Amino acid sequence: xRTLAVPEFTAESVVMRSRFVCTVYRVADxxxxxxxxxxxxxxxxxASHHCTAYILGGGAVERSGDDGEPGGTAGAPMxxxxxxxxxxxxxxxxxxxxxxxxxxxxxxxxxxxxxVSRAVEGAGTVVVAVWSRLRVRLDYGRAGSLEGLLRLRExxxxxxxxxxxxxxxxxxxxxxxxxxxxxxxxxAGAAEVExxxxxxxxx
Numbered sequence: 001x002r003t004l005a006v007p008e009f010t011a012e013s014v015v016m017r018s019r020f021v022c023t024v025y026r027v028a029d030x031x032x033x034x035x036x037x038x039x040x041x042x043x044x045x046x047a048s049h050h051c052t053a054y055i056l057g058g059g060a061v062e063r064s065g066d067d068g069e070p071g072g073t074a075g076a077p078m079x080x081x082x083x084x085x086x087x088x089x090x091x092x093x094x095x096x097x098x099x100x101x102x103x104x105x106x107x108x109x110x111x112x113x114x115x116v117s118r119a120v121e122g123a124g125t126v127v128v129a130v131w132s133r134l135r136v137r138l139d140y141g142r143a144g145s146l147e148g149l150l151r152l153r154e155x156x157x158x159x160x161x162x163x164x165x166x167x168x169x170x171x172x173x174x175x176x177x178x179x180x181x182x183x184x185x186x187x188a189g190a191a192e193v194e195x196x197x198x199x200x201x202x203x
Contacts, residue, residue, distance in 0.1 A: 001058055001088050001089070001127070001129070002086045002088065002125050002126070002127050002128070003026055003087055003088055003089045003090055003125065003126065003128055004024055004025075004026045004090055004120070004123045004125060005123055005125055005202075006026075006124065007025065007026050008023055008024065008026070008123075009023065009024055009123035010022065010119065011118040011122050013114065013115055014099075015103065015107070015110075015111040015114075016099060016101040016103055016107065017101050018096055018098055018101065018103065018111070019096070019097040019099065020094055020095075020111055020112070020114075020115040021044065021094065021096075021115075022092060022093070022094045022095075022116055022118065023040065023092075023093050023119065024090060024091065024092045024116070024119040024120055024123050025091045025092075025093075026090060027054065027056070027090065028056075028089060029056065030061070032091075033054050037050065037052055037091075040093045040095065044095040046097065047095035047096055047097050048068075048097060048098040049066075049067045049074070049094075049095070049096045049098075050094075050095050051064075051065060051066055051069060051074035051075050051078060051094045051096070051112060052064060052065045052075060052078070052091065052092065052094075053065075053075050053076075053081075053082055053091075053092045053116070054079075054082075055082050055087060055089070055090055056088065057088065058088050059083075062079060062083070063079075064076055064079040069096075069108060072105075072109075073108035073109050074108060075112075076109075077109045077110075077112050077116075078092050078112050078113060078115075078116045080113065081113050081116040081117050081120065082116065082120075085120055085125065087120070087125065092119065092120075094112055094115045094116065096111075127203040128200055128203070129200070129203055130198050130199070130200055130201075131157070131173055131198065132172065132174075132195070132198055133170070133171070133172050133195070133196040133197050133199045134170075134173065134179070134193055135168055135169070135170060135171070135195075135196045136169040136191050136192070136194075137166045137167070137168050137169075137191065137193075137194070138166060138167050138169070138190060138191045138192075139166055139190065140166070140167055142187050143166075143167035143169075146183075146186060146187060146191070147161065149186060150169065150171065155173060155175065155178070156171060156172070156179060157171070157172040157173075157201055158170070158171060159171065159199065172199045172201055180193055
């Protein structure tokens with residue numbers, strides 16, 4: 001799944017004296033979508049329109065809204081930009097301050113789509129994957145060298161280290177079988193591995 005690289009980003013543009021302020025957000029669900037839209041309406045209460053588009057659930061949920069603009073001239077082109085970038089868990093809100101000049105249907109489509117494009121480009125994007133999470137227990141004598149090796153692997157993320165009677169590494173990995181085989185070879189089979197669910201990882 002691809003999403004925004006930052007929690008939110010705002011970009012502004014002016015087209016024929018109308019000001020378009022687009023903020024893109026990372027959002028997990030529709031409750032977060034509603035909250036962000038409400039916040040935006042309160043913060044930019046003077047805008048004539050607050051048009052929206054969002055994609056959730058790996059593309060399973062897609063919605064857009066024109067908020068009083070002519071049908072299909074705002075939300076739809078905004079959503080098309082998000083689709084075209086292959087994004088999910090993302091919300092775009094464009095607040096328009098009308099400048100007194102009508103843009104026509106084609107002008108609105110270009111203005112709203114362009115506003116979202118600029119905001120997404122500014123935010124940047126990342127791939128997010130769900131990796132397996134493991135707890136690895138190892139004696140202190142071997143733990144130091146293993147920690148260094150873990151940090152070098154691109155298919156492993158070291159999420160945390162707990163120093164108790166033994167050292168416990170909280171690890172996320174892309175492929176459990178490959179990781180466990182590698183771990184056994186590095187520790188002479190001394191490491192104990194316990195599954196601990198899954199975790200989202202930015203690649």
